[in-house]
Amino acid sequence: MREFDLLRHVYRSNPALGAPVLIPPGDDMGMVSLHGPLVLAAVDQLVAGRHFTPDSTPPALVGRKAVTRSLSDIAAMAAVPVATLAAVVLPPVFGHDRATALFDAMRETAAAYGAPLIGGDIAVHHESHHPLVCAITVLAEPAGHPPVTRSGAKPGDVIYVTGTLGGSLNADGSGHHLTFEPRIELALELSNHLGTRLHAMLDISDGLGRDASHIAECSGIEIQLDAARIPCRAGINWRRAMSDGEDYELCFAATGDVPREINGVPITPVGEALAVGEGRRVRESRAAAVVAGPRVIVRDGGTAYAADDFGWQHES
Amino acid sequence: MREFDLLRHVYRSNPALGAPVLIPPGDDMGMVSLHGPLVLAAVDQLVAGRHFTPDSTPPALVGRKAVTRSLSDIAAMAAVPVATLAAVVLPPVFGHDRATALFDAMRETAAAYGAPLIGGDIAVHHESHHPLVCAITVLAEPAGHPPVTRSGAKPGDVIYVTGTLGGSLNADGSGHHLTFEPRIELALELSNHLGTRLHAMLDISDGLGRDASHIAECSGIEIQLDAARIPCRAGINWRRAMSDGEDYELCFAATGDVPREINGVPITPVGEALAVGEGRRVRESRAAAVVAGPRVIVRDGGTAYAADDFGWQHES
Numbered sequence: 001m002r003e004f005d006l007l008r009h010v011y012r013s014n015p016a017l018g019a020p021v022l023i024p025p026g027d028d029m030g031m032v033s034l035h036g037p038l039v040l041a042a043v044d045q046l047v048a049g050r051h052f053t054p055d056s057t058p059p060a061l062v063g064r065k066a067v068t069r070s071l072s073d074i075a076a077m078a079a080v081p082v083a084t085l086a087a088v089v090l091p092p093v094f095g096h097d098r099a100t101a102l103f104d105a106m107r108e109t110a111a112a113y114g115a116p117l118i119g120g121d122i123a124v125h126h127e128s129h130h131p132l133v134c135a136i137t138v139l140a141e142p143a144g145h146p147p148v149t150r151s152g153a154k155p156g157d158v159i160y161v162t163g164t165l166g167g168s169l170n171a172d173g174s175g176h177h178l179t180f181e182p183r184i185e186l187a188l189e190l191s192n193h194l195g196t197r198l199h200a201m202l203d204i205s206d207g208l209g210r211d212a213s214h215i216a217e218c219s220g221i222e223i224q225l226d227a228a229r230i231p232c233r234a235g236i237n238w239r240r241a242m243s244d245g246e247d248y249e250l251c252f253a254a255t256g257d258v259p260r261e262i263n264g265v266p267i268t269p270v271g272e273a274l275a276v277g278e279g280r281r282v283r284e285s286r287a288a289a290v291v292a293g294p295r296v297i298v299r300d301g302g303t304a305y306a307a308d309d310f311g312w313q314h315e316s
Numbered sequence: 317m318r319e320f321d322l323l324r325h326v327y328r329s330n331p332a333l334g335a336p337v338l339i340p341p342g343d344d345m346g347m348v349s350l351h352g353p354l355v356l357a358a359v360d361q362l363v364a365g366r367h368f369t370p371d372s373t374p375p376a377l378v379g380r381k382a383v384t385r386s387l388s389d390i391a392a393m394a395a396v397p398v399a400t401l402a403a404v405v406l407p408p409v410f411g412h413d414r415a416t417a418l419f420d421a422m423r424e425t426a427a428a429y430g431a432p433l434i435g436g437d438i439a440v441h442h443e444s445h446h447p448l449v450c451a452i453t454v455l456a457e458p459a460g461h462p463p464v465t466r467s468g469a470k471p472g473d474v475i476y477v478t479g480t481l482g483g484s485l486n487a488d489g490s491g492h493h494l495t496f497e498p499r500i501e502l503a504l505e506l507s508n509h510l511g512t513r514l515h516a517m518l519d520i521s522d523g524l525g526r527d528a529s530h531i532a533e534c535s536g537i538e539i540q541l542d543a544a545r546i547p548c549r550a551g552i553n554w555r556r557a558m559s560d561g562e563d564y565e566l567c568f569a570a571t572g573d574v575p576r577e578i579n580g581v582p583i584t585p586v587g588e589a590l591a592v593g594e595g596r597r598v599r600e601s602r603a604a605a606v607v608a609g610p611r612v613i614v615r616d617g618g619t620a621y622a623a624d625d626f627g628w629q630h631e632s
Binding site: 022023026027028029030031032033034035036037038039040041042043044045047049050051073074076077079082083085086087089118119120121123124125126127130131133135137138139140142147149150151202203218 | 338339342343344345346347348349350351352353354355356357358359360361363365366367389390392393395398399401402403405434435436437439440441442443446447449451453454455456458463465466467518519534
């Protein structure tokens with residue numbers, strides 16, 4: 001297939017070219033109209049062999065995940081989706097039908113969450129075994145309040161997670177890494193409800209241990225989690241719930257009353273934010289085996305573990 | 317190297333976190349402040365083996381080209397750069413020094429053109445021979461006038477190109493595909509000078525023949541070019557000048573007086589926009605060999621060629 005034919009198909013069938021899209025895809029840049037002068041942007045990638053199994057994953061699910069993964073970043077900021085751009089490198093043997101299914105899924109998913117596709121780029125690898133790569137950029141705008149960053153958690157805050165964790169990559173069909181719902185609406189309701197009491201938030205992509213350490217590092221705090229309170233999926237223990245990753249649930253730090261569920265999604269307190277050094281006694285009792293300077297500790301009964309490295313680490 | 321260490325290096329050394337960047341890289345999304353509610357966005361990719369030779373191209377030039385290629389889309393709209401996001405898939409064996417050189421070049425290039433890096437994503441291939449992929453998203457805003465699209469050219473307009481064309485991929489060191497200057501300032505001066513007389517514009521990435529056909533198709537016109545007027549680089553004939561691509565010069569349609577150079581860059585009239593069918597007689601004289609419905613014709617002396625396919629076509 002030719003790039004321009006495929007782009008033409010993508011652009012012609014875009015159902016979401018509504019009022020705010022002032023320059024639709026097909027020009028050098030797309031343009032959208034915001035409600036104000038602030039724009040948020042993020043990019044995430046989906047790489048065959050790394051984030052999905054190319055032979056057994058339907059292209060429509062690949063396209064869906066590529067977009068929902070980036071939309072999850074919008075949820076993490078409690079922001080409102082605006083637009084999507086899709087950059088894809090196809091293997092030369094990918095074929096027209098699979099490419100169409102991939103792009104249809106990206107376009108429809110983006111539109112369904114209010115972030116219509118406004119641009120993209122398609123390249124083709126020069127060798128047949130090179131992997132499909134999707135890089136999805138999403139634009140968003142604030143929802144009438146400042147976006148919720150990773151850096152506002154304070155000692156004394158309670159740490160919460162939405163939904164249940166673990167088993168996202170289960171091969172038996174129960175894994176949710178391809179089918180999760182980005183928590184955009186939940187995040188907006190949460191931020192409307194809590195206002196400035198919602199101090200910090202992110203989405204759980206690498207695993208609760210590692211992702212909580214990002215909040216801790218950005219906020220200049222430490223976090224202590226209670227293993228018994230971590231909401232695990234059926235058949236999953238707390239270690240896997242903290243380390244499997246790809247849940248795309250939210251982890252946040254807040255003070256005061258927090259609802260126990262929103263729209264049927266449970267919200268569970270799992271720990272607390274501490275001043276740096278408050279957890280020191282625990283760590284020193286574990287002597288040299290503890291990684292230097294853990295930001296996140298998880299307590300399981302009488303034992304405390306450094307949990308910064310519970311989670312997916314990209315190595316090269 | 318670990319992804320987070322690399323990201324930390326990228327973010328810590330970002331020199332361009334000025335006032336308009338309200339949420340710098342390192343959070344789930346970056347945020348910038350615009351001058352109004354309109355935002356433009358584009359994404360372009362650079363793929364090893366497809367857009368550069370991985371073994372012989374210094375990582376710093378790869379990073380530079382990845383960013384300037386996307387910045388060239390901002391020039392094509394006569395818009396003002398705002399921000400950049402970089403998504404990169406590294407081969408596992410890429411190594412720390414090369415990765416650092418790549419990201420430093422991306423960050424510095426983006427900052428130099430007023431589009432500081434506000435976010436990104438790094439993934440690592442699971443097989444050693446898989447190629448480096450960079451997907452660069454750029455954000456821009458209008459420059460006090462509507463962006464210049466591809467769709468406003470009218471019959472009677474003169475077609476111009478900036479600079480000189482061809483030989484961009486010359487292996488003797490004279491090729492400019494790695495070192496070109498995106499024509500952002502030139503485009504802004506041009507649009508300030510011409511105002512609403514600047515009807516349509518794009519940047520020449522695929523080759524003048526193919527890119528002019530995009531203006532023709534989007535504007536619902538035909539274009540006739542004069543081979544003798546095409547500004548060719550030294551040693552390059554008009555066919556190569558039209559088809560090599562990767563020039564990242566501008567091609568535009570305008571009416572009235574147009575300066576012959578801006579900031580030392582020549583601006584050359586190369587043809588005219590015609591109503592659809594005006595060029596029909598010429599095409600019919602070439603009988604069946606002519607591709608059905610060419611949008612762009614180039615005249616070389618007494619001969620006319622269908623030129624839509626003079627240029628790089630991505631095949632799979």
